[in-house]
Amino acid sequence: MTFIDIHPGxxxxxxxxxxxxxxxxxxxxxxxxGNSLGLMPNVVAHAVSNAVSREWADGLIRSWNxxxxxxxxxxxxxxxxxxxxxxxxxxxxxxxxxxxLYKVLVSAVRLRAGRTRIVTDVDSFPTDLYIIDEVARQxxxxxxxVRAADIPSSLDADVAAxxxxxxxxxxxxxxxxxxxxxAAHAAGALMIWDLSHTAGAVPCALDASGADFxxxxxxKYLNGGPGAPGYLYVAHRHQAACDQPLAGWFxxxxxxxxxxxxxxxxxxxxxxxxxxxxxxxxxLHAALDAFDGTSMEALHAQSCALTDxxxxxxxxxxxxxxxxxxSPRSRQQRGSHVSLRHPEGYGVMQALAQRQLIGDxxxxxxxxxxxAPLYNTFEDVEALIDAIEQVMRDxxxxxxxxxxxHAFT
Amino acid sequence: MTFIDIHPGxxxxxxxxxxxxxxxxxxxxxxxxGNSLGLMPNVVAHAVSNAVSREWADGLIRSWNxxxxxxxxxxxxxxxxxxxxxxxxxxxxxxxxxxxLYKVLVSAVRLRAGRTRIVTDVDSFPTDLYIIDEVARQxxxxxxxVRAADIPSSLDADVAAxxxxxxxxxxxxxxxxxxxxxAAHAAGALMIWDLSHTAGAVPCALDASGADFxxxxxxKYLNGGPGAPGYLYVAHRHQAACDQPLAGWFxxxxxxxxxxxxxxxxxxxxxxxxxxxxxxxxxLHAALDAFDGTSMEALHAQSCALTDxxxxxxxxxxxxxxxxxxSPRSRQQRGSHVSLRHPEGYGVMQALAQRQLIGDxxxxxxxxxxxAPLYNTFEDVEALIDAIEQVMRDxxxxxxxxxxxHAFT
Numbered sequence: 001m002t003f004i005d006i007h008p009g010x011x012x013x014x015x016x017x018x019x020x021x022x023x024x025x026x027x028x029x030x031x032x033x034g035n036s037l038g039l040m041p042n043v044v045a046h047a048v049s050n051a052v053s054r055e056w057a058d059g060l061i062r063s064w065n066x067x068x069x070x071x072x073x074x075x076x077x078x079x080x081x082x083x084x085x086x087x088x089x090x091x092x093x094x095x096x097x098x099x100x101l102y103k104v105l106v107s108a109v110r111l112r113a114g115r116t117r118i119v120t121d122v123d124s125f126p127t128d129l130y131i132i133d134e135v136a137r138q139x140x141x142x143x144x145x146v147r148a149a150d151i152p153s154s155l156d157a158d159v160a161a162x163x164x165x166x167x168x169x170x171x172x173x174x175x176x177x178x179x180x181x182x183a184a185h186a187a188g189a190l191m192i193w194d195l196s197h198t199a200g201a202v203p204c205a206l207d208a209s210g211a212d213f214x215x216x217x218x219x220k221y222l223n224g225g226p227g228a229p230g231y232l233y234v235a236h237r238h239q240a241a242c243d244q245p246l247a248g249w250f251x252x253x254x255x256x257x258x259x260x261x262x263x264x265x266x267x268x269x270x271x272x273x274x275x276x277x278x279x280x281x282x283x284l285h286a287a288l289d290a291f292d293g294t295s296m297e298a299l300h301a302q303s304c305a306l307t308d309x310x311x312x313x314x315x316x317x318x319x320x321x322x323x324x325x326x327s328p329r330s331r332q333q334r335g336s337h338v339s340l341r342h343p344e345g346y347g348v349m350q351a352l353a354q355r356q357l358i359g360d361x362x363x364x365x366x367x368x369x370x371x372a373p374l375y376n377t378f379e380d381v382e383a384l385i386d387a388i389e390q391v392m393r394d395x396x397x398x399x400x401x402x403x404x405x406h407a408f409t
Numbered sequence: 410m411t412f413i414d415i416h417p418g419x420x421x422x423x424x425x426x427x428x429x430x431x432x433x434x435x436x437x438x439x440x441x442x443g444n445s446l447g448l449m450p451n452v453v454a455h456a457v458s459n460a461v462s463r464e465w466a467d468g469l470i471r472s473w474n475x476x477x478x479x480x481x482x483x484x485x486x487x488x489x490x491x492x493x494x495x496x497x498x499x500x501x502x503x504x505x506x507x508x509x510l511y512k513v514l515v516s517a518v519r520l521r522a523g524r525t526r527i528v529t530d531v532d533s534f535p536t537d538l539y540i541i542d543e544v545a546r547q548x549x550x551x552x553x554x555v556r557a558a559d560i561p562s563s564l565d566a567d568v569a570a571x572x573x574x575x576x577x578x579x580x581x582x583x584x585x586x587x588x589x590x591x592a593a594h595a596a597g598a599l600m601i602w603d604l605s606h607t608a609g610a611v612p613c614a615l616d617a618s619g620a621d622f623x624x625x626x627x628x629k630y631l632n633g634g635p636g637a638p639g640y641l642y643v644a645h646r647h648q649a650a651c652d653q654p655l656a657g658w659f660x661x662x663x664x665x666x667x668x669x670x671x672x673x674x675x676x677x678x679x680x681x682x683x684x685x686x687x688x689x690x691x692x693l694h695a696a697l698d699a700f701d702g703t704s705m706e707a708l709h710a711q712s713c714a715l716t717d718x719x720x721x722x723x724x725x726x727x728x729x730x731x732x733x734x735x736s737p738r739s740r741q742q743r744g745s746h747v748s749l750r751h752p753e754g755y756g757v758m759q760a761l762a763q764r765q766l767i768g769d770x771x772x773x774x775x776x777x778x779x780x781a782p783l784y785n786t787f788e789d790v791e792a793l794i795d796a797i798e799q800v801m802r803d804x805x806x807x808x809x810x811x812x813x814x815h816a817f818t
Contacts, residue, residue, distance in 0.1 A: 024466040033470045040466035045458070048688070052457050056635055057433040057449035061442045061767060069635060096683020098657030099508060122669075127658035127683065130671040134656045138547065219684070226465055226478060226687035247543045248507030249536035258772055260531075260554075262539040274505020274536065275628070278635035279457070280689045358470060363667055 020375045022290045023223075030380050030387075032359040035169075035197055035337045035370030038223030038287075047286035051279055072281040073229075073250075073272060079288035080222065080231050083296055084195055084214065085205035090233050092268045093284060094276065095246075097196060097217045097230035098127045101163070103244040103271055104213040104232055105135045108161040108190040110243050115160035115189070116141055121148040125169045128194055132163055148175055152183035159189040166204060167197035167335030170366050172307075172327040174202060174335050178209040185210065190238075196220060201303050201336035201373055203296040206233055213238070221336065221372055224284030229277055234268050248273030290374055302373035303336040309378055310338050310369065313385035321392040326366060337370040351391040357384055429784045431699045432632075439789050439796075441768040444578075444606055444746045444779030447632030447696075456695030460688055481690040482638075482659075482681060488697035489631065489640050492705055493604055493623065494614035499642050501677045502693060503685065504655075506605060506626045506639035507536045510572070512653040512680055513622040513641055514544045517570040517599040519652050524569035524598070525550055530557040534578045537603055541572055557584055561592035568598040575613060576606035576744030579775050581716075581736040583611060583744050587618040594619065599647075605629060610712050610745035610782055612705035615642055622647070630745065630781055633693030638686055643677050657682030699783055711782035712745040715790055719747050719778065722794035730801040735775060746779040760800040766793055 023039040025031070031039060055067040064070050076093035084091070094100070109118070118136050120129065122145040129145070136143045146154050151162060162184050167174045177193065184191035193214040198204055200221030206214055212235055218228030234242060243264075249255045250272035253263045264270035307327075314325055318340070326339040342348060345365045352359060359369045369384065370376075432448040434440070440448060464476040473479050485502035493500070503509070518527070527545050529538065531554040538554070545552045555563050560571060571593050576583045586602065593600040602623040607613050609630030615623055621644055627637030643651060652673075658664045659681035662672045673679035716736075723734055727749070735748040751757060754776045758768055768778045778793065779785075 024462075026467045026469070029469075031469060037465075037470045039469070040461065045462050045466070048461050049454070049458060052449065052634070052692070053433075053454050056446075057454070058435045060435070060438075060440060060448070061446045061769065062762075063635070095504070095508065096657065096686075098659075098683035099504065099655060102655055125658075126661070126667050126669060126671075129669055130656040130658065130661070133671060134654055138654065217684075225461070226472070227684045227690070228688075229686070230683065245543055245547065246508060246511055247539040248505065249534075249539065250507075252535070252539070258535050260535060260538055262542060274507035274639065275626075275636045277505075277638070277686060277689050279637075279692055280686050281636070283461070283688055353471075360470065 019290060019294065020377065023375045025375070028356050030357040030383050032357065032369040032371065032376070032380070032384060034223075034372030034376070035220050035368065036360050037219055037226055038221055038372065039375055040225070041223050041287045041290040043289050044225065044283050044286045048279065048283050051282040069276065069278045072278060072285055073276050074269065076229070076281055076285040076288065077231055077268070079285065079291070080199060081233075083199050083291060084216075084233065085203070085209075086207055086233055090236055090268055091231055092271055093218065093229045093231040093281060094272050095230060097194070097215050098131055099246065100215040100230045100232040100271075101128060101131045101192070101194070102135065103246055104192055104215060104234065105131065105161060105163065106245040107234075107242045108192060108213060109135060109139050109141065111238065111241060112160035112188070112190060116158045117144055118142075118161050118163065119144045119146065119151055119154055119159050120163040121151065121165060122146060123148070123168060123170065124163065124165055125194065125196070128163060128165065148173070151180065155183055155187035155189060157188060159187055161190045161192055163192045163194065165194040165196065167202055169197055170326070170362050170368070171339050172197070172335040172337045174333050177204055177211060181210040181212075184212075197335050197337070200291065201299065203300050207235070211235065218284045222284065223287040223290060225280070225287065227280070228284045229280050232271055234271065239267050239270070242270065244271055246273040250275060294374070299373040303371060304331045306371035306373065306376055306378065306381055307334060307336065307338050309381045310371065310384065313381065314340060317385055317389055321389070323388075336373065337368050340367045340369075341365045342367060348388065348391055351394070352387055355387050355391070357387050428699060428703065429786065432784045434784070437765050439766040439792050441766065441778040441780065441785070441789070441793060443632070443781030443785070444610075444629050444777065445769050446628055446635055447630055447781065448784055449634070450632050450696045450699040452695045452698050453634065453692050457688065457692050460691040478685065478687050481687060481694055482685050483678065485638070485690055485694040485697065486640055486677070488694065488700070489608060490642075492608050492700060493625075493642065494612070494618075495616055495642055499645055499677055500640055501680055502627065502638045502640040502690060503681050504639060506603070506624050507540055508655065509624040509639045509641040509680075510537060510540045510601070510603070511544065512655055513601055513624060513643065514540065514570060514572065515654040516643075516651040517601060517622060518544060518548050518550065520647065520650060521569035521597070521599060524567055526553055526567045527551070527570050527572065528553045528555065528560055528563055528568050529572040530560065530574060531555060532557070532577060532579065533572065533574055534603065534605070537572060537574065557582070560589065564592055564596035564598060566597060568596055570599045570601055572601045572603065574603040574605065576611055578606055579735070579771050579777070580748050581606070581744035581746045583742050586613055586620060590619040590621075593621075606744050606746070609700070610708065612709050616644070620644065627693045631693065632696040632699060634689070634696065636689070637693045638689050641680055643680065648676050648679070651679065653680055655682040659683060659685060703783070708782040712780060713740045715780035715782065715785055715787065716743060716745065716747050718787055718790045719780065719793065722790065723749060726794055726798055730798070745782065746777050749776045749778075750774045751776060757797065757800055760803070761796055764796050764800070766796050
């Protein structure tokens with residue numbers, strides 16, 4: 001199997017390029033929610049068990065050195081760096097995405113002291129909007145929420161920072177990183193990316209495109225497990241000047257000297273706060289091995305082929321049932337999930353779940369289907385189209401019955 | 410075995426009151442570092458394995474409901490509440506201790522807007538000092554660092570909040586919670602406790618003593634695993650007015666409606682930020698079952714008996730080797746570890762570790778020995794005294810040799 005365009009060719013033996021065997025696939029399940037919580041890579045079960053029953057239970061406090069716990073955040077960060085186009089020394093895995101956004105946004109605002117506005121996409125994931133509002137309040141700034149496409153034309157010399165999600169969580173609309181970075185820098189502002197729906201499925205080039213900061217989630221396409229630590233990226237050129245607000249001891253230059261005054265670690269390490277969450281980081285660190293031997297370009301080709309196949313099915317078999325495509329048709333503008341809208345979307349997702357096909361629903365009527373290039377297959381796509389069609393045939397009966405009942409009451 | 414004063418009586422069969430069997434004890438090891446990283450409760454290995462290989466791997470996204478992931482932070486919090494004298498609905502397990510201190514300290518400062526000073530113990534654990542300095546800087550406040558005993562007399566109408574660690578991380582000095590709360594409230598200030606070296610070993614009465622806020626660590630006497638989530642306490646009377654700075658989606662009143670505006674959850678739930686770290690919380694939540702059937706009073710009696718026994722040994726057998734006691738002699742003023750000072754303390758700890766007795770060292774010359782009442786025994790105490798004596802006998806040879814060598818160079 002290659003990554004590109006095997007659909008609709010004949011099925012083949014497992015072949016180089018398929019990484020599905022690296023994951024635990026629950027029997028009978030078709031999973032389209034890797035953009036919400038990724039499948040478990042098989043290596044994780046052993047790694048976590050080893051961390052609990054050997055490193056912790058037997059090694060105890062000694063494992064901070066002997067099992068490498070002290071550098072887990074950095075080592076997980078470097079594995080992520082490779083997936084998001086970052087050279088070493090700029091990505092670290094720690095805390096949650098929300099906490100990490102707080103850290104980098106405050107840092108950015110401090111680097112651009114005197115400027116009075118933060119600009120963001122009105123359709124950002126809500127937690128990003130909440131954190132932005134809070135930082136603005138603390139620093140006496142205003143927040144301008146506009147459509148992503150209107151951000152470049154909204155910028156001026158008052159803007160301190162722009163926060164934009166690279167791939168929209170509802171529509172999968174992807175944004176041109178280089179274009180926004182350029183526009184931000186032309187206005188003298190700093191660009192912060194949320195890569196939660198990007199990393200592990202869609203390529204991006206943080207370094208090459210000139211990004212300033214980024215944050216992201218460990219439990220979606222990175223498969224780090226429920227509530228896995230997030231990560232953050234800080235471009236080398238900003239690190240020495242960064243002054244992040246959660247100045248905890250793990251971000252100190254010499255944490256184990258227990259000094260009374262804070263002195264930030266050099267580099268991206270200063271963005272740590274409390275003690276590293278070893279068990280959670282162990283899961284994430286191991287999960288990232290599922291990307292060994294892959295390239296983001298090949299994975300993206302697979303992602304595009306899967307989402308194209310699904311969109312074909314929507315056009316040819318589902319549009320007649322009232323489904324409309326909420327995601328871009330262009331591969332260049334699309335992440336790795338496809339959203340449909342339908343007035344009965346919530347009920348349809350429930351009916352699919354009963355048939356062991358798992359996607360998710362986002363208010364008011366978005367049906368989201370994630371296609372994770374490491375493990376989703378064209379058979380999955382075919383089964384999904386079939387099942388939605390089937391549900392709609394059943395649903396037409398129910399709706400009919402529903403209408404009849406209503407007529408009698 | 411009862412909790413009180415079996416030492417120096419005859420050894421007995423395992424008897425009600427001993428909980429050592431609930432833990433994995435590495436063969437041959439004597440562990441005196443439960444105040445830094447607790448032993449692994451046996452139930453944790455299964456609980457974590459189940460969370461990884463069943464709840465995540467098979468249940469996937471559905472486990473947020475079916476496996477109760479959504480309420481893990483609350484359920485772990487309630488188990489901790491029982492150990493720190495808090496009625497339900499006031500403790501939640503989330504983030505790290507440092508991040509939690511940031512959240513409650515900013516909340517306190519906002520509740521006391523207009524006041525200009527934060528007071529703390531000059532000997533606080535460094536991460537607390539760093540976070541306090543950062544919050545003060547952000548809100549334009551000053552920080553007054555004094556000795557803990559001088560805090561009550563330092564308070565006036567300018568003080569917004571006091572941060573004090575209940576049991577000092579170096580000396581194990583314990584403070585009278587009610588006395589400090591009373592002094593804080595007399596000045597109109599809010600009292601924040603760090604319970605990192607308290608919870609699980611030393612009783613405290615957050616509610617009854619009138620505490621306002623508290624934070625603490627999950628990986629010491631609570632045995633939640635390396636880098637386990639911390640927790641925080643907010644007294645019922647403050648919750649509705651609290652405005653915490655890390656306004657992430659898990660602290661929202663209706664997180665799954667994905668609303669653009671932040672509306673804090675009612676109660677202590679609003680102190681959550683990002684997605685709950687499920688695997689780490691699962692370990693902590695399970696570990697807390699090691700306290701089933703215990704009372705903090707009984708555990709404290711055991712803690713006092715163990716530390717008394719160790720101090721006896723120091724007096725009768727170690728003082729002659731130059732060890733001085735850095736912890737209070739009074740049970741009422743002492744936590745569950747005992748610190749000794751010795752000019753060669755670092756080397757002594759290394760020599761003990763080589764003999765499979767694990768304590769830890771804190772600059773400049775503190776040798777810390779934790780006695781966790783759930784699992785440490787009087788045999789441990791005896792073995793520790795024996796080993797230190799043995800090391801000093803060996804060391805006296807080395808020192809002699811060292812002096813002789815020096816005399817020739």
